[in-house]
Amino acid sequence: MAQSEFNRQLIEFLDASPTPWHAVVSLAERLSSAGFSELKESGEWTLEPGRGYFICRNGSSIIAWRQPMAADLAANGWRLIGAHTDSPCLRVKPQPELHRKGYFQLGIEVYGGALLNPWFDRDLSLAGRVSWRDEAGQLHNSLIDFERPVAIIPSLAIHLDREANSSRNINAQTYLPALIGQGKQKPDFRELLREHMLNTGTEGVARVLDYELCFYDTQGAAEIGLNREFIASARLDNLLSCFIGLKSLMDADAGPGQVLVCNDHEEVGSMSASGAQGPMLKQWLERIMPDVHARNRALANSMLISADNAHGVHPNFSEKHDDNHGPLLNAGPVIKINANQRYASNSETSALFRHLAEEQGVAVQSFVVRSDMACGSTIGPITAAELGVKTLDIGVPQFAMHSIRELAGSQDAESLYRVLVPFLELKEI
Structure with missing residues (x-):
């Protein structure tokens, strides 16, 4: 998909999603249009291999997936993309x-x-x-x-x-x-x-x-800059990642188990029935794979990419970054690393992402917080701890995180999408 069309759809999604509840409606409408069927957690499920499904909880969290062949699931595992629907x-x-x-x-x-x-x-x-x-x-x-x-x-x-x-x-x-x-x-x-x-x-x-x-x-999202280098909008953190994950899931060719999970309440700690520290993803997985041995085999062969925006190095405040780890807007997605596990990336998951990015001709950057500053976190470490799944923390660089109007590069969302699609299609991890 051309970058201009990708950004047009992104802006449309941002403007239609002023709250987590509206964001989930926007995600669900796009999934339904792509042939995914909504299931109710309170109902009985009959799942067909190759078909797409989604569930919602609290109206503000959503899990969407493409059902794999049961015989292949334990051996091949899941490819998961995680993001969050809420913003300060x-x-x-x-x-x-x-x-x-x-x-x-x-x-x-x-x-x-x-x-x-x-x-x-x-x-x-x-x-x-x-x-x-x-x-x-x-x-x-x-x-x-x-x-x-x-x-x-x-x-x-x-x-x-x-x-x-x-x-x-x-x-x-x-x-x-x-x-x-x-x-x-x-x-x-x-x-x-x-x-x-x-x-x-x-x-x-x-x-x-x-x-x-x-x-x-009420000011809508917009491409700005002399050459439309930037996207300005509310709620880029983290509806930007929700949209990238959505497009990646809808456009990926059917392969192993492919999942998008967008949780609410990340900005307030994720501890809720619909948050990443709650039971939603685990309960869904237990329902999909009730046999504990098969489920544990699948998780051992799975990987989660937690997509949540990264701090781009601000030209007016460059001293707030480590000199060697200042991501630039429009210079590619950012691997987020923290030795104290505020991010869940490790050398194994980072190397896989770098490999996929190189195959797509996408540049990759790294972010490590200054050693004299505290580090934020994401749903990555929380989900990794809940499921025991290999995890990478990745993000599009942005300015003004948690402002009423944030700024990202107009090239970076589509660049991350081009890496996440082949990730979802991977036969083996």
């Missing part, structure tokens, strides 16, 4: 209503390790999942997206905060309530949600009982 953001509190000086605001809770300064003065909308009751007393869950700007977090003028550019600390409780209107009466936020749902085609909403809602920037 601001979420609406359960009782968010604030009415101060005639302004209507919503209280927020910071989700994950967000960069907070970029959230000021942005045109914000709201999206997420709403749980509601109809007139007959039945409970329902629906996704909503206001789409248009409905909120903003205004900055304080420099005249009233002379130290803003030198020593400003952001108090999330007092500085970040979002401004959404003006009036003499304090509205009921749940009633506002109910009215919005009725006005946008959700019928029968008698009462909104609860919600999980995220603010997001």
